[in-house]
Amino acid sequence: MGKVIVVTSGKGGVGKTTSSAALGAALAQNGDKVVVVDFDVGLRNLDLIMGAERRVVYDLVNVIQGEAKLTQALIRDKRLESLYLLPASQTRDKDNLTEEGVEKVIRALKHAFDWVICDSPAGIERGATLAMRHADVAIVVTNPEVSSVRDSDRIIGLLDSKTLRAENGERMEKHLLLTRYDPARAERGDMLKVDDVLEILSIPLLGIIPESMDVLRASNLGTPVTLADDRSAPSIAYFEAARRLNGEDLPVTIPGEKRGFFGKFFGRKAA
Amino acid sequence: MTNVLTQPRPIRLKGRSFLALALTPELPFEDWLVRLDDLASRSTGFFMRRPVVLDITGMEIDRSQLHGLVEQLRTRNVRIMGIEGARPSLLDANLPPAMTDGRPTSDIEAPPNEDTKAGAVEAVAPQAPQPAKAPSSLVVTQPVRSGQSLIFTEGDVTIVGSVASGAEVIAGGSIHIYGTLRGRAMAGTMGNASARIFCRKLEAELVAIDGYYKTAEDLGSDLRGKPVQFWLEDDTFKFGSLA
Numbered sequence: 001m002g003k004v005i006v007v008t009s010g011k012g013g014v015g016k017t018t019s020s021a022a023l024g025a026a027l028a029q030n031g032d033k034v035v036v037v038d039f040d041v042g043l044r045n046l047d048l049i050m051g052a053e054r055r056v057v058y059d060l061v062n063v064i065q066g067e068a069k070l071t072q073a074l075i076r077d078k079r080l081e082s083l084y085l086l087p088a089s090q091t092r093d094k095d096n097l098t099e100e101g102v103e104k105v106i107r108a109l110k111h112a113f114d115w116v117i118c119d120s121p122a123g124i125e126r127g128a129t130l131a132m133r134h135a136d137v138a139i140v141v142t143n144p145e146v147s148s149v150r151d152s153d154r155i156i157g158l159l160d161s162k163t164l165r166a167e168n169g170e171r172m173e174k175h176l177l178l179t180r181y182d183p184a185r186a187e188r189g190d191m192l193k194v195d196d197v198l199e200i201l202s203i204p205l206l207g208i209i210p211e212s213m214d215v216l217r218a219s220n221l222g223t224p225v226t227l228a229d230d231r232s233a234p235s236i237a238y239f240e241a242a243r244r245l246n247g248e249d250l251p252v253t254i255p256g257e258k259r260g261f262f263g264k265f266f267g268r269k270a271a
Numbered sequence: 272m273t274n275v276l277t278q279p280r281p282i283r284l285k286g287r288s289f290l291a292l293a294l295t296p297e298l299p300f301e302d303w304l305v306r307l308d309d310l311a312s313r314s315t316g317f318f319m320r321r322p323v324v325l326d327i328t329g330m331e332i333d334r335s336q337l338h339g340l341v342e343q344l345r346t347r348n349v350r351i352m353g354i355e356g357a358r359p360s361l362l363d364a365n366l367p368p369a370m371t372d373g374r375p376t377s378d379i380e381a382p383p384n385e386d387t388k389a390g391a392v393e394a395v396a397p398q399a400p401q402p403a404k405a406p407s408s409l410v411v412t413q414p415v416r417s418g419q420s421l422i423f424t425e426g427d428v429t430i431v432g433s434v435a436s437g438a439e440v441i442a443g444g445s446i447h448i449y450g451t452l453r454g455r456a457m458a459g460t461m462g463n464a465s466a467r468i469f470c471r472k473l474e475a476e477l478v479a480i481d482g483y484y485k486t487a488e489d490l491g492s493d494l495r496g497k498p499v500q501f502w503l504e505d506d507t508f509k510f511g512s513l514a
Contacts, residue, residue, distance in 0.1 A: 146436075150417050153435045157416030199451070200435065202414055 002033075004106060004116045005245070006135035007177075008159075010151030012122030014143045015179035015209070018219060019238070020119035021049045023139070025224035026242035028083035032114040035074065037105075038088035039131035040121035041097060047087045050077065051222025061089040064101030070108055079227055084113070094127040106134040124158060132163050137173045137245070139206060143180045144192040149200055152176075156203060175206035177241060182211040183256020194254050207241030209234050210255040283482040291322040291352065293373060298330065300340050304347075311347060323349055324370055328356025337361060407444070414450065415440060424461050436476060442466070457484070459503075468501040469513065483508050 007020045017040075024036040038046035041061060047053040052075045058068035063086075070086075077083035086109070089096070109116045120131035132138060138159050142152040156174060165172045178197060185191045198205060209215075210233050218228035226238045233255065240250055297303045325344075327337070341351055353370035354362065362369055407426035415421055415430060417437035424443040433450035440446055440454070443461040445468065452470035459466030459481040468478050473494050477486050480503050490510070498513035 150436050153417035154437065157419045157438075160413075160416070200433070200453070202433070 002110045002113045002116055003137060004110060004118065004135045005137045005139060006118045006120055006132040006159075007139045007141060008120040008128060008132055008155050009122065009141040009148070010124060010128075010155040011143075011148045014141050014148050015215075016122070016141050017045045017049050017119050018215060018225070019139070019141050019177055019179060019209070020117050021046060021224035022226045022235075022238040023242055023245070024050075024083060024115070024117050025077075025080060026226040026239050027115050027245070028077070028080045029226070030242075030246075031082060033082045033084075033112070034115045034117065035084040035086055035109055035113045036117045036119060037086040037109070037131075038119050039097070039127050040119065041088045041092055041094045041127055042090065043121065044088035044090050046085060046119050047075075048222060049219050050085050050224060052077070052085050052087070053222070056087045059087045059089040060105065061092045061096045063105055064098060065096065070105065079223075094121075094125070097126065097130050099130065099133065102130045103134060124154065128155075129158065129162055132159055134164055135159075135172070136165065137175070138163075139175050139177050139245075140201070140203065141177050141179055142197060142201070144178060144186065144194070144197055146192065149192065149197055152201055156201065174203045175245070176201055176203050177206045177209065179209040180211045181208050181255055183254075187256065205252050206244050207237050208252060208254060209237045209241075289322065291324045293324045293326045293355065294349070294351075295326045296330075296340060298332070300336070300343070304343055307347070307349075322352045324353045324355050324373065325351045325367070326355045326373075330356075332361075334361055334363065334366075337366065341366060409442075415454065417454070434470075436474075445469070452478075455479075458501075464503045464506075466502075469499075471498050471513075472496055473499040480508070485510075 007016050007023070009016050020036050024034045028034040036046060036050070037060065038044050039060070040046070047056055055075050058073035060073065062068040063070050063073050073086055075085045075087065077085065106116060118131045118135060121127040140152050140155060142148050159172050159174060160166050163172055176198070178194065181194075182191060186193060194205075194208065212232065212234045214229060214232040215225050215234050218225040221228065225232065226235050229235055230239065244250055325341070337354075337357070344351060351367045353367050355370045355373055357369055359369065409423045409426070409428045411421065411428065411430045412432065414432035415434045415438045417435040419438045420441070421428065421439070422441045424441070426442070427444035427447065428440055428442040429447040429449070430440065431449045434440055434448055434452050434454045434456065436453040438454035439457065440448075441457045441460050443466075444458065444463060445466045446456045446458045448456070448470040450470075451472040451474055453474045453476070455477040456468050456470070456475060457479040458468045460479075462481060464481040466480055468480065473490075473496065475487060475490070477484055478490075478501050479485070480501060483503060483506065485508055494510065494512065499510055500513050501508065501510045503509065
């Protein structure tokens, strides 16, 4: 039986889809069977980030409405054979997602995969609540700025009240993934510090992804950053986050805090 | 002429709950009104001077039917103070306001039918509400998240954790926060001027005691980030460092 993860944030544009794809690809490189499900019906993006936009035939809504079988809608990644994508519909709207339909799909995916990663849409409406409904683990993606942190706090409240786990009185495992962290701006005090974010949200830290051009470049190429270049800083951070998801106890390093000898001499790398 | 407010005295607003009779009509209204008239004939003035709330939860009626019913009740000296369970679209400015969050108390019995109980008539006084004995304090060991509203009108609230920006805690008694207060805290909301607010770190958006309130702007920056308590003294807001 696989684990269902929801990648959520409340606020838009913080890196949910990028992180879903990167973590999915990182987990699949261990040989685990992974499916990434796009819940952003009407505004799908995951297919682009994963470079599968030209292979979409059926989608989540087709499966829920019984117009296609699950196996017909799943798209296997061309680079990693244990990585799959279940795309969202671009033409329908969120009302086509029903609670029973989503439950059926998630249950089927849980049986067939080790990891089911649900990429939640922004907001706290239907799409977002259904994406988190059946999750075992939540990854809350947050940028180090006040509006993102407050929205994440709201989402954590919903995770603790509106999910099946919460309703059954079970504990909902929640992790914080701090993305777009810019060491230079943090040093200048333009951004919230890691400690401040952790103090406000008080959930365990899964990783800190540094702000980097590598992420943008990989997204534009339709390659998850963990597949594009496994030596880049964001890629290493995602790989470490995936290992922590697997239960490994790795210390989190805050980017920029351990600038060594060379850093002092050669200054900062242009972001 | 412009009116200049010379006295910066705040308007006091308080939440308060009252006991009202909830009347649940049934369709068709004509038949139900006949039964109501029957009840009224047995006990004149049963509804007189009593606050009555009309509970139309789940009822499929339109606005004109509702207007008609309220008018019919008015001619019978039943004055409706509020309507519970109505769709917002059903209500307009000429109808009583919507009421929500009603809590049941013991049923108020209608007067007995004198025909069947001739002789031994005991006046059935409406029973005073007897809420189940609830604990008078609430302890919360989790952070109160943005968007959450923690309401405990029965007494004190203790929070072992923080209250997030955009969250609110409303207590009938005092509020104790063993963490950072970033959201709103309203103590003594049921008219308790001796209630206080304590927090270990003040970043609050708004604090209020017994209807008096201060926003973050009014509080100034001296106490930000410090352990602080708030109380009322002769209707003025006081606050001081706890350190």
